[in-house]
Amino acid sequence: MSKIKAVTGTGAGAEAMRQINPDVVPAFPITPQTAIMQTFATFVANGVVDTEMIRVESEHSAMSCAVGASAAGARVMTATASAGLALMWEIVGVASGLRLPIVMEIVNRALSAPINIHCDHSDSMGARDLGWIQIYSESAQEVYENSLLAMRLAEKVLLPAMVCQDGFITSHGVENVEVFDDKDVKKFIGEHKYPHSLLNVKKPVTHGPLQLQDYYFETRSQQIPAMDEAKKEYIKIGEELSKITGRKYGYFDEYNMKDADCVIVALNSTAGTTKTAIDKMRKEGKKVGLLKLRLFRPFPYKEVANALKGIKKIAVLDRAVSFGANPPLYGEIKNALYDVNYDGKLHSLVFGLGGRNIFVEDIEQVFDKMINDKLEEHGTVGLRE
Amino acid sequence: MTLKSNKDIPIGGLIDEAGSSKKFKTGDWRSFRPIWDKEKCIQCMMCLPLCPEDCIPSEGSGKDIKRKETDLEYCKGCGICMNVCPVKCIKMEEESKFTK
Structure with missing residues (x-):
C-alpha cells in the first residue's frame, strides 16, 4: 500500500532517506539543500531511523566523513548544492576513486560569482567527470524514486551516485508524492554488504594508498567498465523498482x-x-x-x-x-x-x-x-x- | 617484479594484504648511511622507537634489550637516529662512498 504525501522535492529526498535508513549521514547545510537534512534530522531526533548523523564543519569534511564511513562498510548518504559541492570537490573524486557507494542528493544551484542561490546545473555539470553516476529528476516523485534506485545501483557496482533536482523549483515546491510501503522499499533496498570493510579485522585492508606511474593508470581504468556495468544494472534495478512503483526507469x-x-x-x-x-x-x-x-x-x-x-x-x-x-x-x-x-x-x-x-x-x-x-x-x- | 594488469588488481587501489609494506624496499632512497659505533653505544634505546621506518632491529627484552645493525634494505637515511643519540655513536656518511 502506498500513501500520498504532500511534500517538497527536498521532503521527497528525505522520505527516500528515511526508508533507506542509512547507517551514517554526515551533513553540512547549504541552501537550497538544507531542507533535506533538516527534515532528515527530525527523523533522526524522533528515532524514526537508526542513522548516526554527523554534523561537520564544512562540505569538505562532510564528504571526507562519508568516505571514511563508507570504507568502514556503512551505508552512507549526504546532500549538497552549489558552493557546497564545489568545496567537496577533492573528496568527491576520492569517493569514486576508492569505489565507495555513497549516494548524494544534489539540489541544483548556480555557482558563484555573482552569488546566487537559485537553480541552474553548473554545480552537478561541473562534477560530471568526477566518476559519479548522475540521475536527474523532473519532479519530487522522481527525486524519491531515483534516490531508491541510486542506492541499489551504487552498492551493486561500487560507484557513488548523485540524484539531482532543480533548486527551489522542485526542492521547495509542494507536490503530491506517492510514497511506497516501508516494508516493500526496505526489501528492495536490502542489506549493504560491503566486501572491503575497514572494520573487518579478519581481513585487513588498506584504502587509498599511494599509486604512482606503476599502478595509478590501471586502478583508474577500472572505473570505465564499472560505468558500463552501471548502465546495464540501472535498467535491471529499475525493472525491479517498477514492480513496486508501476513506473518505468529508462535512460x-x-x-x-x-x-x-x-x-x-x-x-x-x-x-x-x-x-x-x-x-x-x-x-x-x-x-x-x-x-x-x-x-x-x-x-x-x-x-x-x-x-x-x-x-x-x-x-x-x-x-x-x-x-x-x-x-x-x-x-x-x-x-x-x-x-x-x-x-x-x-x-x-x-x-x-x-x-x-x-x-x-x-x-x-x-x-x-x-x-x-x-x-x-x-x-x-x-x-x- | 612483474606488474599486474587492471583486471588482476583489487578495485579502487585497495591493498587486501596485511603487512605488504615489507615488500616495499625503501633503502635505495638513501643518500646518507648511518654508521653505528657499537663500542660507544650505551644501548639507551632512544633511536629504536624514533626511527620512522622501524628499521633498527633489537634482541632481548627489558633491561637486557640490545639494538642491532640498522636494516639497510629499508633505512632511508633520514638521520633521526644520529640526532637523538645522547652519546653521538651514530654518524651519517655519504651513501656514494659505499656504492662505488
Missing part, C-alpha cells in the same frame, strides 16, 4: 516523440514545462515532442542516438555553460548523433542560469522558431542581449 523518457518533427531535449523540471507546452501545441496540430534524459552519467549514447536519429529538428536545452566549449548536454547529444550520421538540424540553447525562469511560452517560442526554421544553431532563451 530517458520519450514524450510525444513518435511522429514528432521537432524535439526538445531537457533535464529536470524543464521537462515538465516542456510537456505542458507540447500538450498545448499538439492541440494546435504541431508535431512537437520531448526527450527527457534521466541518466546523464553513464551517458546512454547509443540509445539516445537511436531515439533521435529520425527527428528532423532537435533543440538541446542546457541550464549550464561550458565556457569556451559546447554546453554539457548539447555536447553529449551531438557526440551521440555523430555515430548515426545525423543529417537533421541540431540547436543548442542555454537558458535559466541563476534561476532565470523558463515559462511554457518560452518553450512554445522555441518550438515555433524551430518549426519555421528561425532558430539559431547556438542561442539562448530568456537572456537580454
